Amino acid sequence: GESVGLHLPTLSVQEGDNSIINCAYSNSASDYFIWYKQESGKGPQFIIDIRSNMDKRQGQRVTVLLNKTVKHLSLQIAATQPGDSAVYFCAEKEKDSWGKLQFGAGTQVVVTP
Amino acid sequence: DAGVTQSPTHLIKTRGQQVTLRCSPKSGHDTVSWYQQALGQGPQFIFQYYEEEERQRGNFPDRFSGHQFPNYSSELNVNALLLGDSALYLCASSPRRVEAEAFFGQGTRLTVV
Numbered sequence: 704g705e706s707v708g709l710h711l712p713t714l715s716v717q718e719g720d721n722s723i724i725n726c727a728y729s730n731s732a733s734d735y736f737i738w739y740k741q742e743s744g745k746g747p748q749f750i751i752d753i754r755s756n757m758d759k760r761q762g763q764r765v766t767v768l769l770n771k772t773v774k775h776l777s778l779q780i781a782a783t784q785p786g787d788s789a790v791y792f793c794a795e796k797e798k799d800s801w802g803k804l805q806f807g808a809g810t811q812v813v814v815t816p
Numbered sequence: 817d818a819g820v821t822q823s824p825t826h827l828i829k830t831r832g833q834q835v836t837l838r839c840s841p842k843s844g845h846d847t848v849s850w851y852q853q854a855l856g857q858g859p860q861f862i863f864q865y866y867e868e869e870e871r872q873r874g875n876f877p878d879r880f881s882g883h884q885f886p887n888y889s890s891e892l893n894v895n896a897l898l899l900g901d902s903a904l905y906l907c908a909s910s911p912r913r914v915e916a917e918a919f920f921g922q923g924t925r926l927t928v929v
Contacts, residue, residue, distance in 0.1 A: 711856055737917060746820070746906050746920030747859065792858050802849055802910060803872045804918060806858030 711790060713811040722780040726793030726807045731774065733795035737804065738767060738778045742789045750778070750791075755798075780812075788814045818843075820909050820921035828927045829897050837892040837924045841909030847871075848890040849918065850882060851906040859906055865890050866912060894926075902928045 716722045728736070734755040739747035751762045753769050753776075760767050766779040776793050790811050794804040821840045829835050841848050847866045851859035861874035865884035884890045888909075894901055904925050908918035 739920075744922070746908075746922045749917045749919065752917060794858075800872065802847055802864050802866075802912075802918070803861050803874070804849075804851075804859075804908075805861070806851075809856075809858050 711809050711811045713813060715813045715815060716783045716787075718783060718785060718814055718816050720783055722778075722783045722787070722812060724778045724780075724791050724810045724812065726776040726778075726810075728774050728776060728793065728795045728805075728807070730795060730797055730805065731771075732797050733805075734798040735796040736767070736769060736776055737794045737796075738765075738776075739792045739794060739806075740787075740789045741792060741809075747792060783812075783814050785814050785816070788812055820845075820907055820919050822905075822907050822921035822924050824924060825922070826925045826927075828929060830929055831897055831899060833897050834893065834895045835897060835926060837894075837905050837907075837926070839890045839892070839907030839909070839921060841888050841890070841907075842919045845909035845911050845919070846888050847910050847912050848884060848888065849908045849910075850890070850892045851908065851920075852876070853904040853906055853923070855903070862892070897928045899928050902926060 737752040738750040741747045753760045764781045768777045790809045793807040849864040850862040853859040863873040868884045879895045904923040906923045907921045910918045
């Protein structure tokens with residue numbers, strides 16, 4: 704998977720605005736993708752998932768978009784709230800490789816009042 | 817439902833020592849995966865256990881070993897600890913379905929001095 708140094712990309716968002724977090728994945732054999740939210744001192748928390756045969760999936764205040772042509776995944780958060788401040792990871796699973804998730808580098812989201 | 821529980825929460829060990837971390841999966845889950853998360857990075861897959869056997873393994877040396885018990889709980893053992901083993905160790909559990917989301921515990925913070 705991707706590995707980065709200690710400095711995570713940071714997205715600063717004003718409370719109430721929409722957030723878009725991007726992720727590039729590397730494995731064209733991946734068939735399942737998940738977005739996780741990780742708050743300080745906690746384990747990753749499931750947000751939303753999408754299969755490779757879909758382009759878009761919506762949840763509560765969140766939307767995931769998948770572009771397989773350019774191997775790009777995005778997470779949109781509507782009306783961002785202070786509680787959305789966290790590190791967000793995308794994860795991919797290779798087809799027939801059940802349960803083994805490959806995580807991206809992560810994006811730090813900071814919500815300002 | 818207690819979710820995924822890990823113990824201990826924090827641990828300090830000396831180089832060369834051995835450590836055992838423990839994980840109890842979410843109720844109804846029979847598969848356990850272990851991840852290592854270095855500071856500022858995404859989790860890296862170590863291995864996965866199902867039916868008391870290691871099913872998949874990531875790119876980690878043999879110093880990392882594990883076990884799964886009949887009640888689905890699991891242990892991660894690391895021998896001959898190195899300073900570089902300092903990290904947050906995450907346990908994730910899931911039912912054995914192709915697209916099941918993995919539920920993560922809060923992790924064990926291991927510091928090697």
